[in-house]
Every structure is written in C-alpha cells, then in structure tokens.
Amino acid sequence: MSVNCSILIPAHNEVGYIEPCLEALLASDETGAAVEVIVMANGCTDATVAVVKGYVEQFAVKNWPLTVLDIVEGGKMRALNAGDDAAQHGARIYVDADVVVSSPLMAQLAEVLDAEAPRYASGGPIVVAQDSAFTRAYARFWESLPFCTHGVPGFGVFAVNAEGRKRWGPFPDIISDDTFVRLSFAPDERYRVSATYRWPMIEGVGPLIKVRRRQDIGVTEVKELYPTLWGNHDALPADAPPIWRRALRDPLGFAAFAIVALGVRMPHAKQERWARGR
Numbered sequence: 001m002s003v004n005c006s007i008l009i010p011a012h013n014e015v016g017y018i019e020p021c022l023e024a025l026l027a028s029d030e031t032g033a034a035v036e037v038i039v040m041a042n043g044c045t046d047a048t049v050a051v052v053k054g055y056v057e058q059f060a061v062k063n064w065p066l067t068v069l070d071i072v073e074g075g076k077m078r079a080l081n082a083g084d085d086a087a088q089h090g091a092r093i094y095v096d097a098d099v100v101v102s103s104p105l106m107a108q109l110a111e112v113l114d115a116e117a118p119r120y121a122s123g124g125p126i127v128v129a130q131d132s133a134f135t136r137a138y139a140r141f142w143e144s145l146p147f148c149t150h151g152v153p154g155f156g157v158f159a160v161n162a163e164g165r166k167r168w169g170p171f172p173d174i175i176s177d178d179t180f181v182r183l184s185f186a187p188d189e190r191y192r193v194s195a196t197y198r199w200p201m202i203e204g205v206g207p208l209i210k211v212r213r214r215q216d217i218g219v220t221e222v223k224e225l226y227p228t229l230w231g232n233h234d235a236l237p238a239d240a241p242p243i244w245r246r247a248l249r250d251p252l253g254f255a256a257f258a259i260v261a262l263g264v265r266m267p268h269a270k271q272e273r274w275a276r277g278r
Contacts, residue, residue, distance in 0.1 A: 003090075080171045109122075124193075183229040
C-alpha cells in the first residue's frame with residue numbers, strides 16, 4: 001500500500017541543478033497513489049521558473065501534476081511554508097533541488113509513510129563530488145561517519161506522513177530544516193528505506209569550510225532553541241568503528257576531514273547565514 005504524497009522542492013537559482021532533479025522524478029517508479037510535485041522558486045534571478053515550467057507537460061503525462069510557485073523574496077523556510085500551504089496531500093516529501101533520486105525512492109517512501117502513527121523517512125544518501133580531489137577525499141571519509149552509516153540522516157531528502165507533519169506548525173526561521181524535522185521524531189519513528197539518492201557535496205576547501213561552518217551553526221541553533229528535541233539525537237552506535245580506525249583505513253580522507261574541521265574553528269569574518277558555497 002502507499003499514501004498520496006506531495007513532493008516539495010525549494011529552489012533558488014537552480015538552473016543546471018533542477019533539471020536532473022526533475023528528470024529523476026519523471027523516471028521514478030509509480031507509487032500506486034496520487035502524487036503532486038510543487039517547486040517553490042524563491043528569489044530567483046536566473047531562469048529557474050521558466051525551466052521548471054518547461055516540464056509541466058511531461059509531469060502531466062506521468063499524472064504527477066507539477067506546480068511552480070514564483071516567490072519574489074528568497075528564503076528556504078519561506079519557500080517550505082509556501083509549499084506546505086499549497087500542498088494537496090497530507091504526506092510530504094521534501095527534496096532539495098540539487099538532489100537526484102533513484103527510481104524506487106519515491107515509491108518506497110510513499111509505502112513506508114502509509115501509517116497512522118507519525119513517521120519520518122528517507123533513503124540512503126550517495127555523496128557526489130566530481131570536480132575536486134580534496135572534496136572527494138573529504139566526502140569519502142564523511143560518508144563513514146556514524147551519522148551517515150547509521151540511523152536516518154535525511155539531508156537532501158526527508159519525508160513525513162500526515163500525522164508526522166502535525167509535529168510542528170510553520171517551519172521556523174532557522175538554518176537547518178532537516179535537523180529540526182529529523183529531531184522532531186524519536187529514533188524508533190524514523191525509517192530508512194533501501195532506495196538511494198545522489199546528494200552533491202560542495203567542491204573545494206574554502207567553500208567546504210564555509211558551508212560546514214553554516215551547518216554547524218544550524219545544528220547548534222536547533223539545540224539551543226529546541227532543547228527538548230535534542231533528546232531525539234542519535235546516540236553513538238555501539239558497533240560504530242572508532243575514528244582512529246577509520247582514519248587508518250583512509251588517511252587521506254581523514255586528513256581532508258581534519259583540515260575542514262580545523263578551518264571551521266579558525267577565526268573568520270561574520271558567517272553568512274545562508275552560505276551555499278556555490
């Protein structure tokens with residue numbers, strides 16, 4: 001069985017990224033239930049809106065109606081709230097505009113969300129780094145962290161059923177929407193399906209440090225503003241290999257990881273709240 005789903009995609013100047021995202025959704029397996037796709041283009045100064053509108057007919061053929069919201073002012077949380085307001089179905093699948101899903105992912109999420117109890121779900125992330133040898137090394141080690149190998153990290157793609165979406169009202173004005181939503185569910189309410197998705201990592205040392213710093217600020221923000229949610233933070237798994245063992249297995253990856261970690265902690269100019277790295 002599957003549940004009707006709204007797929008919500010916030011998009012800010014995503015030409016070159018949104019096309020593979022939409023193509024992958026078009027190639028997705030049928031869910032056996034109703035699906036709609038909403039792209040919340042926010043503050044775009046490029047051709048994102050026009051590009052997305054060019055896919056409307058293809059999605060109509062698939063019987064997954066595609067809606068484009070052209071939101072003048074930028075801001076991911078504003079876009080997420082606009083998408084939620086427009087959504088027709090209770091179950092929500094939130095997808096970043098630069099993510100490429102595998103064909104079974106949407107169907108598997110729709111199936112696991114078909115439950116009365118609150119549920120959160122995501123797939124298995126495949127971290128992609130194409131242009132920078134440094135980023136490839138960093139990504140390789142980062143993928144070995146318990147956060148990625150255990151539990152349901154949900155960066156890039158996360159989904160909730162209708163009861164799960166009742167856990168919060170409008171998205172708050174915070175940095176880390178994925179952390180906020182994931183920690184709104186206890187570990188036993190979070191489900192990881194077998195299907196995967198491709199998530200691009202920022203390329204280059206400087207951009208990695210910039211974005212990693214923003215991500216750390218976002219997690220700290222959730223921890224300070226919503227201390228009760230932090231009780232749902234995943235404990236370190238008993239079977240997770242210690243960092244020194246992973247460092248021995250991949251010394252170059254560990255070196256890249258350590259460089260970024262040190263860079264994040266170095267003195268710096270005021271951090272841009274919504275730094276993207278690209």
